[in-house]
C-alpha cells in the first residue's frame with residue numbers, strides 16, 4: 001500500500017441513514033395517508049405491542065401520543081438538514097419514501113402528485129451537494145388501509161398494489177435515484193410481524209403458515225421491484241436489506257452449536273438466500289415440513305423469484321446474538337429484540353443492546369463467504385442519552401468510541417477481502433426510535449431539540465461526533 005492508498009475504496013459511500021416515518025413528520029400534509037408507524041404509540045407500550053400477539057390498531061387516540069406525527073419535522077426542514085449532511089462531507093444519504101405519500105391508502109389507481117413532488121425536492125437538494133440518495137422503498141411504513149382492509153402481506157393483492165407503487169416511483173425518479181433497497185430489515189417480520197409484514201398474529205401457535213405465506217408475497221414483490229427497476233433505470237443498483245446479527249454458540253456443546261447454526265440460518269440467511277440466490281434454501285423446506293407450512297405458490301412464482309435477484313446486500317448491524325438450546329429467563333439477554341442469552345464478554349448499551357465490533361467483521365465475512373455479492377452497511381450506531389451542556393456543547397465521546405471500533409472492524413474485513421460499498425450509520429440526525437417511539441434514544445451526529453413528551457424547539461445542534469465523522473470522511477476512514 002502506498003501512503004496515498006487507504007483501506008477504503010475511493011468510491012466508498014460514507015453517509016448516514018434515516019427512515020421517513022421516524023423523521024418526516026407532516027403526517028397528514030400533502031394528502032399523505034396513515035401508515036403503521038402513525039398509529040403506534042411511543043414509550044413502553046410500543047415494544048410490547050410489537051411483540052405481543054393480537055394487536056389490532058384500535059388504539060386510544062386520547063391516551064397515547066404519536067411521536068411520528070411531528071417526527072423531527074424533516075418535511076419542512078430538509079434543506080437545513082441536508083446542508084448539515086453536506087458539511088460533514090456525506091457521499092450518500094439513506095432515506096425511505098413513505099408509501100402513504102405516494103398512495104395514501106395503498107390501493108388507489110393514481111399516485112399522489114404532492115407526495116411525488118416532495119421527494120423530487122429532497123433528491124434535488126441532495127444532488128445540489130453531490131450526495132447520492134440511497135432509497136428504501138418500504139421501511140416499516142405500510143399503509144394502514146392495507147393492514148386493516150387486506151390483512152397486510154398475507155394477502156396476495158398487496159403485491160399488485162406494491163407493483164403500482166414501485167412503478168410510480170421508478171418512473172418518476174429514474175434520473176435522480178440510482179441506488180435502491182426493497183424492504184427494510186425484511187427478516188424482522190420473524191420477530192415483529194406488525195412492522196415487517198403488516199399483520200398481527202393472534203395466537204403464537206398460529207404464526208407459521210401466515211408468516212411464511214406473507215414472506216412468499218414479499219419475495220414476489222421484491223422480485224417484481226428488481227425487474228422493473230432494472231428495466232426502467234439505466235446503471236441502477238438495487239439491494240435487499242436484512243438485519244444481520246451473527247449467532248454465536250454459548251459454549252462448545254454440539255447441541256448448542258447446532259441450535260445456533262439453525263437460528264443463524266433461519267434469521268440471518270433465509271430471506272437473503274431467496275433474494276440473492278433466487279430460491280428457497282434446502283433448510284427452510286425441512287422447517288416448513290416440521291411446522292406444517294404449505295405455501296400457496298402459483299405457476300411462475302418461482303421463476304419470477306429466480307429472475308428478480310438483487311445486486312447487493314444492505315444490512316443493519318447493531319449486535320451479535322449468543323444462543324443456547326435450553327435457556328432460562330434469567331439468562332435472557334435483556335433488550336435484545338432478537339433473543340439469545342447474555343454474552344459474558346460483551347457490554348451493552350443503555351437499552352441492553354450488546355456492543356460487539358468484532359461481530360461486525362464476523363458478519364461481513366460470513367455474508368461475503370456465503371453470497372459473494374457486494375455488501376453495504378446501511379445501519380449501525382449507538383442509541384444513547386445525550387446531555388446538552390450549559391455552553392450548548394454535546395460531548396458524545398461514547399458514540400465516537402462505538403463508531404470508531406466498528407469502522408476499524410470494517411477496515412479489517414476489507415483487508416480480509418470483503419467487497420464493501422459503503423457505510424451509512426443509523427440516525428445521522430436524532431430521530432424517533434423505531435422500537436420505543438422515543439426521542440431520548442439518540443443516534444445522531446446532529447442533536448434535535450425534541451423530547452419524549454413532544455416538547456422542544458426542534459433546533460439542530462452539532463455534537464462532538466459531527467466534527468469527528470467529518471474528519472473520518474475527509475480522510476476516507478484513515479483518521480479515526
Ligand code: BGP
Pocket residue numbers: 019022184185316379383426432433434435436441
Ligand atoms: C432498525 C430499524 C431502524 C432503526 C434502528 C434502531 O431496526 O431499521 O428503523 O430505528 O433499528 O432501532 P431503535 O430506533 O429501536 O433504536
